[in-house]
Amino acid sequence: MISKFTDLPMVAFSVKVYQMLLIAYPTKFQQEYGLQMVQVFQDCCLRALRQGGTNRMVKLWAVTLLDLIQSVLSEHAHKEIEMKKEMKPEIRMAGWALIWGAVTFIISLFSLLMGDRTGTSPFFALSGLLMIFVSPPLLLVGLLGVRNRYGDKVGWFGKNVLLLGAILGPLTSLMGFFTTGNSEWGWHLIYIGPGVLFTGLALFGIVALYKKPLPRWNVVPVIAGIWYPIAVLSHILIGLRVGNWLHGGPMYYMMPYLDVIQGIALVALGYILKSDVPQDTVAPS
Numbered sequence: 001m002i003s004k005f006t007d008l009p010m011v012a013f014s015v016k017v018y019q020m021l022l023i024a025y026p027t028k029f030q031q032e033y034g035l036q037m038v039q040v041f042q043d044c045c046l047r048a049l050r051q052g053g054t055n056r057m058v059k060l061w062a063v064t065l066l067d068l069i070q071s072v073l074s075e076h077a078h079k080e081i082e083m084k085k086e087m088k089p090e091i092r093m094a095g096w097a098l099i100w101g102a103v104t105f106i107i108s109l110f111s112l113l114m115g116d117r118t119g120t121s122p123f124f125a126l127s128g129l130l131m132i133f134v135s136p137p138l139l140l141v142g143l144l145g146v147r148n149r150y151g152d153k154v155g156w157f158g159k160n161v162l163l164l165g166a167i168l169g170p171l172t173s174l175m176g177f178f179t180t181g182n183s184e185w186g187w188h189l190i191y192i193g194p195g196v197l198f199t200g201l202a203l204f205g206i207v208a209l210y211k212k213p214l215p216r217w218n219v220v221p222v223i224a225g226i227w228y229p230i231a232v233l234s235h236i237l238i239g240l241r242v243g244n245w246l247h248g249g250p251m252y253y254m255m256p257y258l259d260v261i262q263g264i265a266l267v268a269l270g271y272i273l274k275s276d277v278p279q280d281t282v283a284p285s
Contacts, residue, residue: 010045011045011046011049014041014045014057014061015041015045018038018041018064019038022034022037024072025071025072025075029075044064045057045060048060090145090148091145091148091273091274091276091277093141093145094141094142094145094146094149094273094274095142095270096274097138097139097141097142097145097270098139098141098142098145098266098267098269098270098273099266099267099270099271099274100138101137101138101139101141101266102139102224102262102263103263103267104130104138105130105135105139105194105263105266106259106260107130108126108128108130108134108135109127111126111130112127112131112191113255128177128190131173131191131193131194132173132174132176132177132190136169136173136174136193136194136197137170139166140167140169140170140197142269142270142273143162143197143201144163144166145273146162146204146221146273147159147162147163147166149276150208153213154204155207157203158207158208159204161200161203162201163200164200165196165197165198165199165200165201165203166200166201168196168197168200169193169197170197172189172192172193172196173191175189176192176193191232192232194232195228195232198224198225198226198227198229198262199225199229200225201225202221202222202225202226203225204221204225205219205220205222205223205225205226209222214276215276217268217272220265220269220272221269223261223265224262224265224266224269225262227259227262228258228262230258231254231258
């Protein structure tokens with residue numbers, strides 16, 4: 001009797017439509033329960049036809065669609081909660097990475113300012129080492145954590161300009177490291193790299209001022225990103241004219257103060273990130 005009803009076009013069509021609707025569920029849920037749900041729905045269709053024909057099928061579909069919508073929303077909410085729980089250690093790690101990236105970056109800048117004009121000082125070597133191999137990976141991890149935590153809240157432009165800057169910045173510095181022996185522009189690229197990274201952060205911060213994705217201090221990303229691009233890029237442009245971009249000029253004497261401001265803002269952003277982890281959802285008793 002069942003095989004007879006499974007051949008009915010109405011049952012076959014209903015089952016195919018129901019299978020298509022199951023795509024709305026999370027993939028893991030489909031894999032675990034999809035076949036069972038299809039089988040149960042097919043049995044319900046056969047029972048509805050036996051008991052009431054087409055009218056009973058219409059009622060079955062009405063109840064099924066309402067239940068499906070509620071269930072899909074519930075499963076996606078559950079999936080989001082689970083994903084946020086898994087993000088906790090990653091967010092904390094990214095926050096600490098941003099803090100230590102800020103510290104090593106500021107040390108590298110002060111080492112640069114303490115170096116001599118010829119570039120042979122140990123401070124100058126320390127600055128290059130930190131600027132290329134230490135602070136960029138830490139800042140990259142930290143900014144990716146910022147993007148993962150707040151990207152959906154700032155929209156497409158904000159999260160992608162941050163991603164672009166976080167990736168292109170370290171790559172620019174690395175490219176400069178491999179070309180320092182061929183041209184003075186190699187050294188320029190080493191210090192332009194963080195400018196690219198922080199430009200992405202500054203643009204993200206401008207969007208954040210409007211969208212307000214952070215729980216507090218939404219002005220921090222702008223402050224953490226805007227000063228280095230202004231200071232270094234203008235300093236390099238001045239240096240191309242006067243012949244020395246490391247020393248002299250008003251921007252050179254302002255850089256220590258700007259470095260401190262930017263360092264504090266970066267540490268603050270890292271602190272916000274590591275503290276703003278998703279909270280567990282407690283089920284009502």
